[in-house]
Amino acid sequence: MTETVMQTDHELGAAPAPPPRGRRGRRTVLVASALVVVAAVAVVGALGLGGGGADDSSSAKPRAGSTVPVTRATLTERTTMDGQLGYGTEIPLPVKATGTVTWLPAEGKTVERGGTLLRVDDRPVALLYGTLPMYRELGLTADTQQGTQQGTQADAGAKGSTQGSGDQGLTDETSGSPAPSGSPAPGGAGAGGTGGTLRGMDVLQFESNLAALGYTGFTVDEKFTDLTAHAVKRWQKSLGLPQTGTVGVGDVVYSAGKVRIGHAGVRLGSAVTDDVLTYTGTSRKVIVTASAAEDSWAVRGAAVTVGLPDGTSVKGEVASVGKSATAPEEGGGEGGSAAPTVPVTITIKDQKSVGRLESAPVTVEYVGRERADVLTVPVAALVALAEGGHGLETADGRFVAAKTGLFADGRVEVSGSAVREGMKVRIPE
Structure with missing residues (x-):
């Protein structure tokens, strides 16, 4: 039986049939339309007019x-500057004693009221508290001494007339207790209430110290009376001094409070000089050098923070600001244009927070x-x-x-x- 084989026109080499009329033109129109839309979006994006849709996010990656x-x-x-921790500038003690230095305290020793600062001709020079310098001898005046002697003679007569009656008369001159009879009455000649009684604020200052040391029996006022002289004699006895009742100009030195001994300007055996001994306060403080043009922060009482070498910090307070600006050293600063400076002193209330440091570089931070x-x-x-x-x-x-x-x-x-x-x-x- 014979098979009939069917072949397509393509297989026979014939040209393909043309597409239906109108299909190709439609495809061309669609492609052209897509190109126009893409171009429009690009233009809109370039002009920054996009609506923030998905297409915008894909075209601009978010910043990292x-x-x-x-x-x-x-x-x-806050501003930080360098400072120096220490006890402050050493000041010469106003010693007015004359003679040979026979004893000096160790550097760094603390001397309080009534303590010995040094010895001159083997006599102690004592520290007392006050702001008025010792400028004259304190004691009974000639008129007061005469009245005291008359009172003593009268008292001696009274003692003789009452002997055996149990009246013991005047007590020892160093006891400080007035006698029951015969002692000068306040306001009388012996008390220095009239005439040549030594008076003044220096007397009040001295008597305040004498009473603070425990030597009483007199009225703390501006008058140096024989009762004051009795207390002075008891004080002199405790110091190993002759009991004269008179305080010499060189016997005491006044300061605002206890002091820390600095360096000695002389050796033992030398004569007393103006710089025989220096001192500072006993509280550690910080000194900073601030620009005179930028020291508005440095107001007394202003709070600051002090940074210590071990990394800890403590609270400080501006105590004083120098009133005289110091010119910079010649050639100092960049191009020699450093500004004048003023010293600023900062106190530290909590001294224990500083530890055992006596001197060290520190930093000071202040609020601007x-x-x-x-x-x-x-x-x-x-x-x-x-x-x-x-x-x-x-x-x-x-x-x-x-x-x-x-x-x-x-x-x-x-x-x-x-x-x-x-x-x-x-x-x-």
């Missing part, structure tokens, strides 16, 4: 970096300007704008202008019409 909120806070500007309740961002969030100034980049990639204020603690004050609290801004990596 974290985002932080704009927060409201108080910014405080302060801006309360302002909008802030990390300094790293600031970006420079092409048109000038600074701006912030928002989380969605927009840039807003921001005016900067105080920089402090790694943050910066920002403000602007588009800046608001809580908005997210980017910190570029």
Whole structure:
């Protein structure tokens, strides 16, 4: 049986039949329309007019970096400068004794009221507290001494007339207790209430010290009476001095409080000089050299923080500011333009917090300007704008202008019409 084989026109080499009329033209129109749409999107994207859809995000990759909120806070500007811990500048003791130095205290020793500062001709020079220098001898005047002698003679007669009756008369001159009879009455000649009684603020200052040391029996006032002289004699006895009842100009030295002995300006056996011995206060303090043009922070009572060499910090307070500016050394500073400086003294109330340090380099931090309740961002969030100034980049990639204020603690004050609290801004990596 013969098979009939059917062959297509393609297999026979014939040309393919033409497509139906109109199909090819439709395809061409569709391709052309797609090209127009792509071109339009590209133009819109280039002009920045996109609507922020999926196509926009795919065409602009997000910038790397974290985002932080704009927060409201108080910014405080702090400045740190170098200082020196110590006891302050050593000052010469105003010793007015004359003669040969026979004993000196050890450097660094603390001397309190009634203590011995040094010995001159083997006589102690005592420390007392006060601000008025010792400028004259303190004792009974000639008129007062005469009245005292008359009172003593009268008392002796009274003692003789009452002997055997149990009246013991005057007590010992160093006891400080007035006799029951025959002693000069206050306001009389013996008490120095009239005539040549020594009076003055220096008497009051001395009597206050004498009473503070426990030598009483007199009225603390501006009059040096025979009762004061009795107390002086008891004090002199305790010091191993002749009991004269008179205080010499060189017997005492006044200071505002206890002192710390500095260096000696002479050796044992030398004559007393103006710099025989120096002293400082007993509290450690800090001295800083501040620029005279930038010392507005240095106001008495201003709080500061003192950084110690071991990394700890203690509270300090500005105690005084020098009134005379010191010119910089010639050639000092960059280009020789260093500014004049003034010394600033800072006290430390809690001396125990300093430990055993007596001298060391330290730092002093003080508060300068302060801006309360302002909008802030990390300094790293600031970006420079092409048109000038600074701006912030928002989380969605927009840039807003921001005016900067105080920089402090790694943050910066920002403000602007588009800046608001809580908005997210980017910190570029």
